[in-house]
Amino acid sequence: MSLQAYYFDGRHSHRQPVRLSVSHACLLIEAENNEQRAIPVADIRVSEQQGRAPRTLRFDGDNAFCEVAQSPELDALLTELGCRASVIVRLQNRWRWVLASLAGIALIFTAGYLWGLPWGAEVLAPHVPIAAMRPVSSAALEQLDKSLFKPSALPEQRREKLLEGFRQFAAVDPDLAPYDDDLSLNFRAAPRIGPNAFAFPDGKIVLLDELAILHDDDEILAVLAHELGHLSKRHGIRQLIQTSAIAAVTAVWLGDVSVATTALYTTLLNSGYSRDMEREADDYAAEMLRHQNKSPDLLASALEKMEEAHRKKTSTSEQDSKDHFLDWISSHPNTSERIQRLREN
Ligand SMILES: [Zn+2]
Structure with missing residues (x-):
């Protein structure tokens, strides 16, 4: 192996192109006119690495030197010569390595959060017993009954x-069979919420009067089919696993459902369902409607x-819009896209 250098x-101030190689523990410098010099390793002083600047290999009492661009080949030549980088350079390189490792770890965690967690939740959700969802769901419904919900009229x-x-x-x-008796349709009114329907992860579906008033029965059943889709595909359970992975699991285990309830409460009201989940629930509803000889x-x-x-x-009015902050439209974004998709179906 030989390396281009000056x-x-x-x-003299002028530089002479040469080739460097290693032979018998000596640095071999070969000029274009085939003139050669062999410098014993012990007589060579190698400059420290500074960014991407060229390195110098000094000899002849530091008077003469070769200048070489940094490259993996130079590193290999120096290793062959037995020149080890100074402590500082080694530390610098180690720091770079540490930073790179930290960046790598951050990347793994981000990927885990973005893809691993949803994937894990999807794999896990079918194995979660519905009964485990009961305390959280009941607590969330109780909380809503005390605050936003009123009896249905x-x-x-x-x-x-x-x-x-x-x-x-x-x-x-x-796929809805595991919900057993928990699968139920419940009626409530909630003027402050507006037209909406919720599917609790234990199988309870709540239909609000505000939604019922707006539609005929077939349309309401179409919306309920969408909510059944969220249950059949266990979206609520998946969401619950994801949004509060550690907190919810620990809380359910410890018997303290408050953390999980808050997570569910937020999920239900802000519809934490992903775009894919909404699409899946729409497709489910379309299929269900077709199965009943009805149109999507x-x-x-x-x-x-x-x-x-x-x-x-x-x-x-401004006030009204604040009051209706939780209706089905604001909790289910991309409505026009979904309408178009259902019609094309
Ligand atoms: Zn939905």
Whole structure:
């Protein structure tokens, strides 16, 4: 192996292109006219590494030297010569290594958070017993009953009709079977929330009067089919695992559900569901509707009506828009995209 370098003889200022190699513990300097010099390793002083600046190899009592650009080949030549980098350089390199390792660790954690956690939650969710979701869900519902929810004023007859349609939908999906008796449709009113429906991870679905008033029964069932989709695909459980991975697990284990309840509360109200989950629930609803000889268009028109109501509310008054901060539209973004997708389906 030989390396391109410049030779300065220490008497003249001009530089001479040479090639460097190692032979018998000597640095071999070979000029273009084949003139050769062999310098014993012991007589060579190598400059310290400073950024990307060229290194100098001094000899002849430091008068003459060779200047070489930094490269892996130079490192190899120096190693062959037995020249070790100084302590400072080694420390500098070690620091670089430490920083690179830290950056690597940060990258692994970020990737873990972005992809590992959702993946883990998806793998884990089907194995979570529904019963484990009961304390958290009940506590969240209790909290909502005390704060935002009011008793429903929906006529008994209409409730019965909706319950019947809901049961028919739920009966066809075996993935909903583990929810057992917990799978239920519950009626509430919440003027401060606006048109909305929630699926609790233990299988309870809450339909608000504000949503029922806005739609006919078929459209409401289309929205409920979407919520059943969140349950069937265990989105709530997955979300709960993700948003509060460590806190929730520890809390449930320790029997203190308050941390997990808060996480669920936030998830439900802000709809922490990802775009993919919403899409999945829409596809599920479309399939469910088709299975019942109904059109997926029902969900699209339900979405349109809600969007319209949402628009009216936000434009009429500032206060109203604040009051309706949790309706289905604001908790389910990309409505127009979803309507289009359902119609193309
Ligand atoms: Zn949804």
